[in-house]
Amino acid sequence: xxxxxxxxxxxxxxxxxxxxxxxxxxxxxxxxxxxxxxxxxxxxxxxxxxxxxxxxxxxxxxxxxxxxxxxxxxxxxxxxxxx
Amino acid sequence: xxxxxxxxxxxxxxxxxxxxxxxxxxxxxxxxxxxxxxxxxxxxxxxxxxxxxxxxxxxxxxxxxxxxxxxxxxxxxxxxxxxxxxxxxxxxxxxxxxxxxxxxxxxxxxxxxxxxxxxxxxxxxxxxxxxxxxxxxxxxxxxxxxxxxxxxxxxxxxxxxxxxxxxxxxxxxxxxxxxxxxxxxxxxxxxxxxxxxxxxxxxxxxxxxxxxxxxxxxxxxxxxxxxxxxxxx
Numbered sequence: 001x002x003x004x005x006x007x008x009x010x011x012x013x014x015x016x017x018x019x020x021x022x023x024x025x026x027x028x029x030x031x032x033x034x035x036x037x038x039x040x041x042x043x044x045x046x047x048x049x050x051x052x053x054x055x056x057x058x059x060x061x062x063x064x065x066x067x068x069x070x071x072x073x074x075x076x077x078x079x080x081x082x083x
Numbered sequence: 084x085x086x087x088x089x090x091x092x093x094x095x096x097x098x099x100x101x102x103x104x105x106x107x108x109x110x111x112x113x114x115x116x117x118x119x120x121x122x123x124x125x126x127x128x129x130x131x132x133x134x135x136x137x138x139x140x141x142x143x144x145x146x147x148x149x150x151x152x153x154x155x156x157x158x159x160x161x162x163x164x165x166x167x168x169x170x171x172x173x174x175x176x177x178x179x180x181x182x183x184x185x186x187x188x189x190x191x192x193x194x195x196x197x198x199x200x201x202x203x204x205x206x207x208x209x210x211x212x213x214x215x216x217x218x219x220x221x222x223x224x225x226x227x228x229x230x231x232x233x234x235x236x237x238x239x240x241x242x243x244x245x246x247x248x249x250x251x252x253x254x255x256x257x258x259x260x261x262x263x264x265x266x267x268x269x270x271x272x273x274x275x276x277x278x279x280x281x282x283x284x285x286x287x288x289x290x291x292x293x294x295x296x297x298x299x300x301x302x303x304x305x306x307x308x309x310x311x312x313x314x315x316x
Contacts, residue, residue: 073184073186
């Protein structure tokens with residue numbers, strides 16, 4: 001089966017995220033009231049052929065641990081959907 | 084004569100400077116390509132600055148999987164000296180040869196200027212020719228130079244003397260934790276620094292205080308090359 005896997009890689013909470021801060025300032029300057037805690041991360045989509053959604057997730061988790069996310073500074077979230 | 088291999092990745096751009104800096108300091112320096120799997124009996128390895136693989140994903144993230152990096156891993160495991168400069172430092176962190184990571188500068192701008200750094204560990208193969216506490220003005224040129232690591236890792240680096248270079252005199256250009264500009268491995272043979280000493284090795288351009296990073300290698304070999312470089316906790 002083919003799956004479309006969506007991966008969200010985000011800077012770990014507590015780490016300074018200067019991009020998020022800059023975007024937050026810009027949104028505030030644009031008069032969007034009540035904006036807070038902006039974080040900027042990265043979205044990655046991968047097509048994965050696997051026997052089940054669980055297998056696709058396991059494979060993607062290994063991809064994240066080895067390459068797609070930095071274990072020192074980033075956390076990741078995986079969502080699997082049918083291709 | 085020390086044999087120094089300078090690794091070229093697609094996107095390296097300080098490779099020639101690193102080669103010449105090593106040559107000027109008496110090394111027999113030569114290039115190895117990222118697809119090679121052999122360091123050709125290198126005594127020391129230099130990972131130069133640049134933007135390997137376009138720095139796609141994260142700086143150094145893809146370069147670490149180059150075939151040559153397996154040879155670099157073996158060389159490091161055998162105690163061989165490895166110096167990563169700028170992008171080379173980022174690659175060493177991504178490869179797990181050094182702890183921590185280098186994130187986008189706190190000010191979000193690319194910084195390119197000389198900065199004051201203090202040499203804090205003079206026992207590594209690349210810093211033996213310096214005096215402890217000496218302040219140098221070395222150029223930095225990076226967008227991703229903010230060193231971060233887990234608090235216990237920072238404590239361990241500090242208490243075991245593994246901070247090799249530190250930004251001083253309010254010269255921290257990127258928001259690095261504790262002003263850390265360079266660190267070494269627990270054995271001391273793997274060193275990563277953000278500043279570019281290879282750019283100041285010629286008195287003709289006004290400063291040659293970076294040359295001792297490369298001339299230290301001969302001193303390291305003369306000292307028996309197995310001296311422990313970190314102080315115990």
